[in-house]
Amino acid sequence: MIQLQDNNVDVLIVGAGPAGLMMACQLALHNISFRIIDQKEHSTNYSGALIVQARSLEIFQQMGIAQKAVQQGVIANEIKLVFNGKKSFTIPVKEIGKGLTLFPYLLLLEQSKTEQLLTDFCNHLGHSIERETKLDRFAQDNQGVTSVLKLPDGNEEVVTSKYLIAADGARSTIRKQLQIPFVGKTFSTALFVSDCKAEGDLSPDQLCFSFSDQTTAGIFPLPGDRWRVDGAISKEIENNDPLTFKDISKCFAEKTRMNVEITEPDWFSVFHVNERYAVSFQQNRCFLVGDAAHIHSPVGAQGMNTGLQDSYNLAWKLAMVIQEKSNASLLDTYSTERVVVAKNVVRGTDRAFTFVTSRNFFAKLFRVHVLPFFLQLMLPHIVKRQAVLHFFFRRISEIGVQYRKSSLTQLSSAGHFPTYAPKPGERLPYINYQEDGKMINIQNKVKSGDFHLFIFSKDASVDAIQKIAGKYTQLLFVETIPFTSGTGDLYKRLGIVNNGCYLVRPDQYIAYRSVKPDAGHFETYLQQFIILQ
Structure with missing residues (x-):
């Protein structure tokens, strides 16, 4: 039966992953009424999206939780690149963005801990996640959105809201019901990912990437003598059904040509990478955030961070409209600003993923033989050029994201500014x-x-x-x-x-x-x- 209740909130958030939780935290800060539901029994227990970029940490700083994140994570001191187990290059990255942000580094923090930080923040402000609760169906009109929830006991509940937030992941039922195209592609190369024990030529503050003739892999330190290991699955075992951690571990050292043994998995998964984005992040009173709006390869650690910033971008606009400080047209800027960002991220991660995993002869030749030759010649000069390091850091850390073409941005400023001055549409610099x-x-x-x-x-x-x-x-x-x-x-x-x-x-x-x-x-x-x- 349908259980009718007077459940009327400003916003209903569907999905309690990082993007949904960030939306909940921001709405709570703005004193906007909301409910957040998730069909899962509990949050993720695994490393998941592992790197929290500087721009996300700046948002955490505004919320007052950045130091907790840093204390619970691992700051990468170096990136080590290994080619066919023979040549290796070490790049110092601990202060690669020095002077650009309070967080000039890469922070490794398991997704489980990121979600817990956001959950604790939300709870502290008096809000909780309604778990094992599913959005069954919804309808929207000019007045609001009516949603029917499937409760843990099997009953249904009707909730009315002014706005609906789809934070329900890559297979978003809300996006599908809205019939918003999710354009992109699925890569044929399969990847594995695992939280496990690793022993060998590794350092606990070092990100290690291995490129060999047979595979590509990454090894990342976690607290407590654990490691996150992921990589492309080699041809010899890609058709194993099922493919197990044992299949990977038996040949890991051989395929990567590294002196590393992986054992004792806490988590193991095999997947095919999708690179997709929704052509619009809004349809009337419904909005897409996070993986419901865009999905990427793990290369570059952009996905979760982009999702966090989706919610950060949208929440204050919702608050201003709901509180009648602005007209509803302000909400249109969310999709126009963030779709462009998602397109750029997908384009960049697509190219990077193709480069590191392609089995094409010439791609492998360049990746395994030409690239180390280039690094041997140029890396000593690159690491001394702060402008070059800052260029790369701005891109990967997402502090370089800008909205110069947004209707909210006034480009024709009164008077003349020097060319180096920060422009409308850019992030306020760290000064x-x-x-x-x-x-x-x-x-x-x-x-x-x-x-x-x-x-x-x-x-x-x-x-x-x-x-x-x-x-x-x-x-x-x-x-x-x-x-x-x-x-x-x-x-x-x-x-x-x-x-x-x-x-x-x-x-x-x-x-x-x-x-x-x-x-x-x-x-x-x-x-x-x-x-x-």
Whole structure:
């Protein structure tokens, strides 16, 4: 029977993986009513998505849980590349992004621990996950979404919500019911992944990648003398049915040509990689996040991190619309901003995965023989070039994600900025400066929930902008940073000569900037892009 209850919430979240949990945490911070359900009995127990990138850690920092994540994980000190068990190269990565972020490294943190951190955060704010609860069906109209849930006892419950979030994974039933195309491909090469014990030529703070004529593999340290091992399955055993950990372990050293033995698996899985993305992340009142919106190969450790940022991007927009601080058109920017990001990630991971797993003769020749020759010549020079290291770090850490083509981004800023200054649509950079004798970072000024208007002034000519901003106190937090000996570098790096302002979104992206204190220009932007008409 259907159990009718007065269950009316602002948002129903379906799926309690990383993206769903991040959505729940962000909505809780914004004081938005929601429910989060998951059909599984419990969260994952395994390493899963293993690397938490710097941009995700910056979000955790805003939430106050970054240090817990770092304490529970392993910071990679080096990346070791081994070719046919003969030549090896070591790349220092502990501070590869130094000066770009508070987290200039790769953090290895099992997905199980990431999910637990987010779950604990959500619980602390008074919310819990409803497990063994399944979305059976739903319907949406102009007023909201009506969902029917299948409860653990077999009964059904009707829930009405203003919005529905599909965080229900790669096989998303919500995406399928909405008939949103999930475009991409499935690779023929099968991969294995395992949490296990590993012994041999390994270091507990080192990521090791092996490229041989017969396979490609990665070995990653976990706490407690355990390792995450994954790789391409060689031709000789790919048709074994079922393929077991024993099949892999028997020939692992032989195929990789490494002095490494793997034993005692806690988890073992075999899968084919999909590279796909939904052509739209929104249909009316329904939104896709995480694996429901895009799936990738594990190369580059982008999937979970991209999903976390989907939810981070959408949550503040939902909150502003629900709280009637903005019109509903603000929600349209979620799909336009994040689909582009997903496409770029899929394109990049597709190329990388093809390169490291292709059995094509010329691909293997380049991967196993030409690449080490190139590294032998160039690596000593590359590791000394900070600009090159920063280029790669910006891409893999996702701090380089930008929304310059978004309708929320005002590109025609009033006045001229130097070319090096951060542009609208880019993440607010990591810049330390002194305030009241203390060293602080400008990113930490941006709190979840409000736009933050930074006004930079060497005189009183920005008073007009301050007066305009005062009309929108329900939306803006206004802060004036005067020019002092402690803020001089901040002014310089932001391209401020005398006066100016930066308007930063709740998700720490620059929406607008101006050198001239043009109050009319600023208010026109607010009324056009942000404020409820």
